[in-house]
Amino acid sequence: MYAQLVKSEASAEDPIRLAEFQARIDRGEKIEPKDWMPAGYRKTLIRQIGQHAHSEIVGQLPEGNWITRAPTLERKANLLAKVQDEAGHGLYLYCAAETLGVSRDELFEMLHNGKMKYSSIFNYPTLTWADMGAVGWLVDGAAIMNQVPLQRTSYGPYARAMVRICKEESFHQRQGYHLLLHMMKGSEAQQRMCQDALNRMWFPALMMFGPSDKDSVHSAQSMAWKIKMNTNDELRQKFVDETVRQAEFLGLQIPDDALRWNESTGHYDFSEPDWDEFHDVISGNGPCNHERLEARKSAWNDGAWVREARMAHAMKNSERRLAAAE
Amino acid sequence: MATSGITRSATVSETAVFEFLLRQGDNALVLGHRLSEWCGVGPALEEDIALANTALDLIGQAKMWLESAVGEIDDSRSANDLAYLRDAWDFRNLLLVEVPNGDFGQTLLREFFFDAFQLPWLNALSQSSNQRIADIAAKAFKEASYHLERSAETVIALGDGTEQSHQRMSRALDYLWPYTGEMFVDDAIDTHIESVGIAPLPSSMRQAWNQTVDSVLSQAQLARPQSTFAHSGGRTGFRHTEHLGHLLAQMQVLQRSYPGATW
């Protein structure tokens, strides 16, 4: 399986170079921007890092939805700082992608015209304040599970971006959980919001790890290249195992009747998410696909005059400096 | 002049410090809120992040001012109660900070006008006879210095940049200019505050503000409007704009909908 995929992705390339390249990765060496790399490796990385970056900046929107309604000055500052971090993470990732020879503007264009995707979780709405807790706890929790191993990924700039992101992101999941803990000690209405948030977010959170391994096309090659460090199902299982305890501690009910501890596997059994829904959301029919993409596009288009003006001003300044020097 | 319910029967000298602190806190709160509306939709990632930093500074400042305000009147309310449970007429912010953001250029021009006032103002407050006020001002002064650097530089770039950006900045200037005058209007509270050495008169900031603004506008190729007309009513609470009610309806929705809940 793995060898066949290598062949199909990189058939046009010199087999000796390919073998040398793979050997470097197997030795744990980092691949750096100017190093030779197979075209398939470059292409896959651009796709993966680009989608990761898009997910960060589209991910600002569902939480940004509540910044102006945050209920205390402290929560407002926490949430704003967190959503700001996501812009930062998007920025680091776009820069990592740019080392592969694609520009940030090109990546934005591919986001806007639908050629590139972002994580499907951000196509779900945030309907109550408890969603700010659930997003932090579940969505950031799932993201961290994905990102921690990526700190060891084979591509140097990507690995370094992930180190920085993981360091910064450690507060995100905690602030979400903290928020829910507090609300669960509150009124009946507040507790109801929390349960409602979990009910809506649980399966979309499980979908974040991607399709089941048996249906995931790119897994094997990406794992050989150490672009992907764990399979989708491994991470999903790890996520469920950790999250169940946390839900119990909060006093929340995970909306899955089939969820139970399995003594023989040492893991929780759980229901698969509805993969039809997953494919619907991926292909544009999620509850908020339209809103999210439109919001990104109008931010980009409305900001065009600012970007152009800043650039024009810098050019004028440098001309003025030259003229003054003459 | 209108006063809020709690201050109706009190004399100026009794309530002046509280009112003064509300003016500082509400400016920071409302402007911080306005800037936070940009988070996630700025014109470039770098600008988005920078604006959120300014918003975070202002929200932090608001918290400090409002905490010292409740300390001043020795009442059981918290800074959050002041932010989330007062009605528009009890707010004491300038009209300048409550009007909508408009485009990015208008947002930054408003920020610049405010920063150009705050810098000399906070500098003066850091010498206040009231130690708590002096401490808050000293911290906020450092933040305001960077805010001014950034907003001034942006205004210059956008005014000078392209034909289109120049036009947009000229329009923003015409719109915002009449809201700048309110910063310099002294009233009975200001006179009292000045007499006890807490702060100088706002009108005494005019010269420094003029210098900064004239210099930046000229670098931005923007003509300073001739009009001296000034809207007012925000600092006194007598007559806010329609916009503040909408801002508060959004900001206060959870605290108002679930009385007594903590978050």
Next chain:
Amino acid sequence: MAEDTSSPAAGNEWPLWEIFIRGQHGMSHRHVGSLHATDAEHAIKNARDVYTRRNEGVSIWVVPASQVSASSPSDKGPMFDPARDKVYRHPTFYELPDEAGKM
């Protein structure tokens, strides 16, 4: 619609800058990442806002990414291997008796 307004900017993207920051403790400036900015001043401000949000720095250097000259990966052998056998540059090369004391 998106294409019309974004195309002029696409050819006019803000240049990329490499950012170096000196941390709190007097260490050398260290490469922390990159960002986009129109000129050096703008790059310094952006670096302050992007890369020192958690009080990471006391000094910032910015360098246009296009101005960085790098060694070529194919020269890696000749560039770095010759240093490999110069073990006498490292203190552990010199074995001294314990009696000589700490050195």
